[in-house]
Amino acid sequence: MTKAIMIQGAGSNVGKSLLVAGIARACVIRGLNVAPFKPQNMSNNAAVTVDGGEIGRAQALQARACGLKPMVDMNPVLLKPETDTGAQVIVQGQRFTTMKARDYGKAKADLMPRVLDSFHRLGTGRDLIIVEGAGSPAEINLRAGDIANMGFAEAANLPVVLAGDIDRGGVIAQLVGTHAVLPARDRNRIKAFLVNKFRGDPTLFADGAAAIADRTGWHDLGTLPWFADAWRLPAEDVMDIATRPGGAFKIAVPRLNRIANFDDLDPLVNEPDVTVDIIEPGRALPGDAHLVLIPGSKSTIADLADFRAQGWDVDLAAHIRRGGHVLGICGGYQMLGQKIIDQSGIEGPPGQVAGLGHLLITTHLEPKKTLALIKARHIASGEPVKGYEIHLGRSTGPDTARAWLSVDGRPEGAVSADGRVLGCYLHGLFSADGFRKAYLEELGARAASSGFETRVDTTLDALAQHVETHLDLDRLLSLAE
The missing domain is CATH 3.40.50.880 (Class I glutamine amidotransferase (GATase) domain)
Known part of the structure; x- marks a missing residue:
């Protein structure tokens, strides 16, 4: 049977999308047939799929990491904000409706069957599905009817790995605080944690990681250093582009x-x-x-x-x-x-x-x-x-x-x-x-350089090696169910 594991974040922008891409490419290099999945994404940066729909751009990059063409089942619900309070709702690649945020909150439960349909169809004949959450499960005010984080993990019976972002500071509070606020049934789904975006020698955080493991009971999968070449990959957020090096x-x-x-x-x-x-x-x-x-x-x-x-x-x-x-x-x-x-x-x-x-x-x-x-x-x-x-x-x-x-x-x-x-x-x-x-x-x-597409794949390979070097990928894969 196809196994799956879900990567959730202790906050937004902790690097989940890049983590899934790196883990996926590492698994492909190991010889596994892998696909990415994100139940719900919110982004106006979309990709057109081979089956005539649209999904989040991040899932298109993850598909590339898996050696696959983007498909609508990889991101069955895409929210495309049109105003501060409303968004176009894309379901399985096609425009479904436009909703206010309050109305969408009531409609999420009705979308779960279609999300699960895509998930199970995508898994047919594969070794592993790597699922990406959205935002953070610590937003317990959004738990009722949730299809993006723990609601989906519960519906699909998935184990969860929780990622924290040390570059922002307060990563111990991020992870331990998430453990503290989650209800027991959700907390027990989290089997392990990892710390992302460490600048410097990751062994210096050994005591911090031990403190998190002691307070949560979760396995420590490792501390992942800052991946300096991330700027070479297609950006999920336009402001990621603002910090990239440039010329005349x-x-x-x-x-x-x-x-x-x-x-x-x-x-x-x-x-x-x-x-x-x-x-x-x-x-x-x-x-x-x-x-x-x-x-x-x-x-x-x-x-x-x-x-x-x-x-x-x-x-x-x-x-x-x-x-x-x-x-x-x-x-x-x-x-x-x-x-x-x-x-x-x-x-x-x-x-x-x-x-x-x-x-x-x-x-x-x-x-x-x-x-x-x-x-x-x-x-x-x-x-x-x-x-x-x-x-x-x-x-x-x-x-x-x-x-x-x-x-x-x-x-x-x-x-x-x-x-x-x-x-x-x-x-x-x-x-x-x-x-x-x-x-x-x-x-x-000046004469433009060549090989953009090749550099993307080379960078994905380097990201996979980065993940293999610094995370306990064997344990992560052993947790998949």
Whole structure:
């Protein structure tokens, strides 16, 4: 029978996603048939799957660590925030509904059968499923109807490993405190703990780990040092990109309030001559940027209004007057046009809003979502690209006659008359080494490096070795049931 184990965190952002990727790749290297699973994720950074749906980007990376293509069963419930109190609910890869947080809390129990259905289907014929929790089980106020942490572990009868983040400080309190607040039935599911993100000599925490084990009765799986090359892997949080090293060619990226599918940035931050500068609200777009890249958005109209409220529309116009270049992808592409028409009221009251006016296109938002894996060609260089489309709406207008991509002979994208402003719906195109090199060199960057995809796999191998070296993986696997 397929075994499974669940990695939960003593808090948010303790590194669960990377832990699952590293453990999964280590198990694959050992010869096991492994798959990742996350019952519920909350992220606007999604991936399109081979079976025509969407899942969290982190699960796509974990699938890659397992040597698998992303599938909808790996993340059966994906919440995509649209406002501070509501989100689009994706169930088994497809849009299910849009709900307020309070209403979703009542609906979670009804989703559990579909979550379990995906879990059992995914496990067919495999040796191991590594399950990732969400947030922390210590949020006992969310325990009723839970499908993300202990509620799912109980329904699937899974053992749990609890991870703490020492980089934040207070890791003993994180882990021991979780033990203290959990009800007995949940506490007893936790079989072991590990400490993540230690900077320095991990043996210096031996007494701390012993104190945790003494107070909880859980097995100590080890203290995992900080993995310095994590920045080379696709980021789950856009702010993870802000700390990455860079070079002389500056790409300014305004951090939209509902920024989505920013994996377009990952290949760029791996370029030694490129700095990707994430521009936080309240900060002007820098005057020394060579390129302004406006990324995707989960709520294009709302983010366009916020773009203007930040004064970025004025900064962008000045950037173009100075001879700067602009690239809009998906929602960013829509914002660059003349207007956005939302007659169905998809993003708010029916109507239309003026765009930034740098591309002669009009976008009509439509209820049907486009979800597709795409192979295309960069017309200017002839270089092949591949990626995905994940959007509502279609864009038409004079500037689409100057399309800069070709998809099966169909023109894609738009270019302004002066050639300085480009837009398209295709995410992920910078992963193609030849295109990335041609595009950056045309804008004046030094020759782009090659091998982005290879470096991702090399880094996953290094992460697996990191896990093997510092964690008791044999004991972890022995706990799986």
